[in-house]
Amino acid sequence: MTKGIVMQVGRRWVLGGLLAGAALPAWAEAPALSLRPRARPSPSALVKPADQGAAALVAAAKLTGAVGYCVVDMTSGRVLEAAGEAQEMPPASVTKTVTTAFALEKLGVEHRFVTRVMRVGAVVNGRLDGDLILAGGGDPTFDTDKMGDLVAALAASGLREVTGKFVAYAGALPERAEIAPDQPDFVGYNPAISGLMLNFNRVNFVWKAVNDGYSLAMNAEGARFVPAVTMASVQVVDRDVPVFAYEAGAARDNWSVARGALGREGSRWLPVRHAATYVAEVFQTLCAAQGIKLPEAEVVYALPAAAEIVRHESEALPDLLRKMLKFSTNLTAEAVGLTASGAGTLEGSAAVMTAWARRRFGVQAVFGDHSGLGPKTRISPAEMVQVMIKTRQDKRLSLLHDLLKTADLPSADGKPAAKAGKPGKLARVSAKSGTMNFVSNLSGYVDAPGGRSLAFAIFTADLPRRAAVPVWNRESPEGDKAWVKRAHRLQGQLLNRWGQVYL
Incomplete structure (x- = not known):
């Protein structure tokens, strides 16, 4: 839960709140401007x-x-x-x-979404003489722990080094910076859409008061893996509203937050706008933890001909x-x-x-x-x-x-x-x-x-x-x-x- 922040994540309700009495996650539903009601004749059967x-x-x-x-x-x-x-x-x-x-x-x-790690070239003594491809299949439920297991399987295959490129394929779905244009920048339920997605395309912002300032961090927190994220950053500024403001960079998400909204410490999931870059960075970090060296990622939207090494399948x-x-x-x-x-x-x-x-x-x-x-x-x-x-x-x-x-x-x-x-x-x-x-x-x-x-x-x-x-x-x-x-x-x-x- 976010702590000490003025504008809390809005409540969302299962079955309108009247059947289950439990709040939904912050990325569930959201306000949106719609057309005014317009009367139309009832269907003849009614x-x-x-x-x-x-x-x-x-x-x-x-x-x-x-x-x-x-x-x-x-x-x-x-x-x-x-x-x-x-x-x-x-x-x-x-x-x-x-x-x-x-x-x-x-x-x-029977349909399942599949995320694959693929290779162009041969692996000899743990070294891939060619390109490594993280190929997204549009899985909206792929998260950090699932990626950590995928990387562990990749390491178990014997791969340790890549001499060519590290390619992130994001073309399984049309890319879009946000679902709806008429939402606040900071709400986690309105993230980017991409063929590569992670944690519902949200990044975890964590803060703690230290001396006269704040210690700030961004991560892709899972239950078992907590990799740091650098493609998204937050700056504390002196203002009243808005609490959060966003500015897009070149493959970066730049945020600012009002100082008075933070309190002593807390965390909040923020939407990711450059989803493929985010997923590729987390994958690279998890690979490094397994001893697999990867170059900086290149995001592509056409999948090269390649051989599969390991895969993750979503639920049915x-x-x-x-x-x-x-x-x-x-x-x-x-x-x-x-x-x-x-x-x-x-x-x-x-x-x-x-x-x-x-x-x-x-x-x-x-x-x-x-x-x-x-x-x-x-x-x-x-x-x-x-x-x-x-x-x-x-x-x-x-x-x-x-x-x-x-x-x-x-x-x-x-x-x-x-x-x-x-x-x-x-x-x-x-x-x-x-x-x-x-x-x-x-x-x-x-x-x-x-x-x-x-x-x-x-x-x-x-x-x-x-x-x-x-x-x-x-x-x-x-x-x-x-x-x-x-x-x-x-x-x-x-x-x-x-x-x-x-x-």
């Missing part, structure tokens, strides 16, 4: 019944902005309750459910997607989506997924990326329910339900259900949340022990209020925490109502 019970809950929540919800019986397809269901709204990280379905269909459950796609949905990791969503589409840009990849979703689910949604972080994605609650229903009915995509975070139905006050009770006797909620500044969404399923199921979407957003937040203050603006807390409570109350009335 008929909105009048209901004062749900309306009373919405009124009592006292949320500024727009509220839209829709709940459908999975067996009959009948709309049980709906209001504001045709409004186009930013789904935030609920987008990741669509990305999951897209990846399952396009890549398949379903396991990777389950963690992406649980922790709402933006980088994983973008890497998976880009790999599934094969497009040369993030915008092009989002367009491919948009066209796919329209064909697959019969919606008119627009996706600007695969994580929901950026400003362009929009979908209505009714369309989101349509996606959830058709995904579960499709044999190839129904695995999504099992990958979602699950919990018992919330209590009547909207809080997580008490742990007491017999297992299997309560309705279960499987869902994905999406949280940004003054936006809180939840979509998924409610399953009764007897087999009856509901599909639902609850979207809440005060977009004018969110648009008024300056970019530098979008990590935790005033009033956002209380607004989102009320939205979470409303989501829990609606779920409890639907479970009690319709299951």
Whole structure:
């Protein structure tokens, strides 16, 4: 945890905070400026019944902005309750459910991301007379400990010296300095995208007060390996805001931080903008620790013909997607989506997924990326329910339900259900949340022990209020925490109502 810093990493919630009651990692979801809601006629299959019970809950929540919800019986397809269901709204990280379905269909459950160490030339007596290549495969989950094990395997192969070049291949995915352009520079959930990635493309900034100044360090901390990093640096300056400021260098990340924000000591993960350079430096450092001498890295985007020496494979796609949905990791969503589409840009990849979703689910949604972080994605609650229903009915995509975070139905006050009770006797909620500044969404399923199921979407957003937040203050603006807390409570109350009335 970051200590003593004024602008703390913003809270992110599993299932909107109302199902699990646990905070998500700092790189999960984020504020983003999106289009204002625009009403569109409801799909012809939906008929909105009048209901004062749900309306009373919405009124009592006292949320500024727009509220839209829709709940459908999975067996009959009948709309049980709906209001504001045709409004186009930013789904935030609920987008990741669509990305999951897209990846399952396009890549398949056996897909794994592979990071390889390769050679051009022969190894004789521990010396490679040629080039060594670190070939990224777009693995968003590759971390320092996994790299340390990869380097140990390389050392076990007998390699000790390279006479040619050290090449870092980063062309497996289109390179991009950040996921979304309208985020604060310093938030770790908006890092670079590259074919070579490490630690979700974040570098660990560590500080400690010493005499009249600070001892500062940057590292790629893992559980077992803590290599120092020099391509990123921080300078302490005298100013009030912003707390962090970024300036790009030639293959370098240059940061400054406000002195008054630091306190005595602490640490914080900062995003990396030159991802391939960062990964190559850490690899070189770990190789040196194993007695393997490497020259400075050369980053390339076309993979030379080469022979594989050792490799690291990621988890199979379903396991990777389950963690992406649980922790709402933006980088994983973008890497998976880009790999599934094969497009040369993030915008092009989002367009491919948009066209796919329209064909697959019969919606008119627009996706600007695969994580929901950026400003362009929009979908209505009714369309989101349509996606959830058709995904579960499709044999190839129904695995999504099992990958979602699950919990018992919330209590009547909207809080997580008490742990007491017999297992299997309560309705279960499987869902994905999406949280940004003054936006809180939840979509998924409610399953009764007897087999009856509901599909639902609850979207809440005060977009004018969110648009008024300056970019530098979008990590935790005033009033956002209380607004989102009320939205979470409303989501829990609606779920409890639907479970009690319709299951």
